Amino acid sequence: MRRLLPLLALAGCAGAQNPLDAYGIQAGRIASLTHVLFWGSGAIFLLTMGFLALAILAPPRWRAAMGSRRFLLAAGVAFPVTVLTALLGYSLGVSRALTEPLSEAPLRVEIIGRQYWWEVRYPDLGEGAVTANALHLPVGREVELNLSSADVIHSVWVPNLHGKLDMIPGRVNRQRLRADRVGTLRGQCTEFCGTQHALMAFDVVLQEPAEFEAWIARQRAPVPAPETEEHRRGMEVFGEAGCGACHAVRGTPWAARIAPDLSRVGSRDTLAAGALPNTLGNLAGWIAAPQDIKPGNAMPAYARALEGPDLLALASWLESLR
Template identity: 80%
Template structure:
C-alpha cells in the first residue's frame, strides 16, 4: 500500500514549493502554468481518444470496423484531426509566449545578474553604488523587474520556476527577461545549462519582500559593514586580510574591493552559502572556509584548513557571520 502512494506523492511534490513551476507567484508563471495544463489535459484527452479508437478497431462490431477502415476515416483521423489540433496548440503557445514577454510598465527596476562558475553576481544599478550582492536575488513584491542576464565565463542559464521560464546567459551578450512577484516569501533559482563540474550546485535564493523591507535591505547593502565588536571578530578581520581573502572578495567599507569572487559585505544575513550548497550556519561557514573543495570540488575557493590555525579560522567565521 505504501509503495502505491509513492508515485502520486512525487507528482504532487511539483505542484507547490520554492522551486515549482505550477505554483505561480507571478503573472508570467501563471500563463506558463496555464499552458502546461492545456498541453497536459489536451494530451491526455488525445491519448484517451486514440486508445478508444484502438479498442473499437479490435473489439467493435464488423460494420464499425469497416467504417474505420475507409479512406475518408483515415484522412479525417490521421491527417485532418492532428493538423487542426497541433495548429491550434501552436497558435495558443505562440500567443502565451508573446504575452509573457509583453511589458507591464514603462519603468521596471533593472537588475543585472552575471553567471559565473559556479556562483551568481547580482547588481542593482538603478539603486545606487554598492547595491549588489551574491547568490541572492531580492525583489520588491508587486513591482515589475527587468533582469539583464549575461555570463562572465561559459554559457549559463537562469530559471526561477515560480516566476518565469528559462533564459540563457551568454558571454558578451545581454538577454532581458521581465517578471513580477506577487507574493512575499523565499523561492529558489537554478542554473539550467550545464556549465561545468558544479553545475548542480549553482543555485540562488529569491527573496520577495514588501517594498519598505526591500528598501531597508538595499540601504544595508550600500552601507559600510559594521566595525567588529568583539576581540574574536577583530582578530577575524585581521586574519581575513593577512590570508589574502581580500584579493578575491569585496567587503564594503574596507580596503577590500575585489570582484573575482562573491561580495561578502553582508554574507552573515544570507540564507545559504556557496551558491545554495549549504545553509548559512556557523558550522557550515567554518567548514566552507576550511575545506571548500571537499564540499564543492572544482570551485575557485582555496582551502584554508592547513593555512590557518583553528582559532584563527573560527575568528574569521565569527567576523563574517557578524556582517549583517
C-alpha cells in the same frame, strides 16, 4: 515502496522550485500553457485509444464505417490539422505575451553567472547595491533581469517566476518578470557549466516594497565596526590572509570583485551557491576546506594557513555581517 511512488510524484507539484506554482504573471501564463498541452494531449490519447478499442472489439459494421474514406479524412487529417494548428496558435500567443513589457520603467537587476556562483547587482539603486547567490525582488513591480556570463555559458531558471534563459559570454540577454506574492523561491543554473554545475543555485526572496527598500539600504550601508575582540581579530585575519584580494566588504579597504561580495554574508540563508546552510560551523568549514565541499571551485583552502582560533575568529566576524 510502490505505495510511496504516487506520493513522491505529488511532492514534485509543490515547493520553492515548482513551475506550476506561479508567483507571477509570466509563470502563470507558462503554467496555463502546460495545463492546456498536458490535458489536451491526454484527451487526444484517450480518444485515440478509444478508436483503437473500437477497431478491435466493435461489431464488423462499425469497423467498416471506421475504415471508410470519409472517416479517415475526418479523423486522420482534418482533426489533427485543426487541433495542432489551434495549439500552435495558442503557444505562439503565450510566447509573445511573455515578452510584452508590463511597464515603461522596470527595475533593472544585473545577474552575472560565474563558475560556480551568481553575482547580483542593482544598478538603478546605487553603486553599493550588490550581493551574491541571493536575488531579492519587490512584489508588484516589474523587473528586468540583465543576464550575462563572465566565463562559460550558464542558464538561469526560477521556475515559479519565468522560463529559463541562457547567459552567454560577450552578450546580455534580458528577461522581464513580475512577482505578485511574497515568498522564498530557488533558482538554478540549467546549462551544464562544469564540475559543480549541480551546486550552482541561489535564493530568490520576494518582499513587500517597504521591506525590499530596507534590505537595499542595509546592502548599501558600510558594515559596522567590530564590537568584540574576537570580531576585531577576525577582521584582521581577513586582511592578513589575503581574502580582500578576491572579496569585497563595504566600508573597508577591500573592494575586489573576483569572488562573492561578503558585505552581508551573515544574512544569507546558504553558502557556496546553495551548497550549505549558512551556519557558523559550515562557514568555518568552507573557509578551511572548500575543495572538500565543492571540488573545482576557485576558493583556496585555509586549513593549513590559519590556526584554529584565527579560523573561528574569521568565521565569527563574517557571520556577524548582517
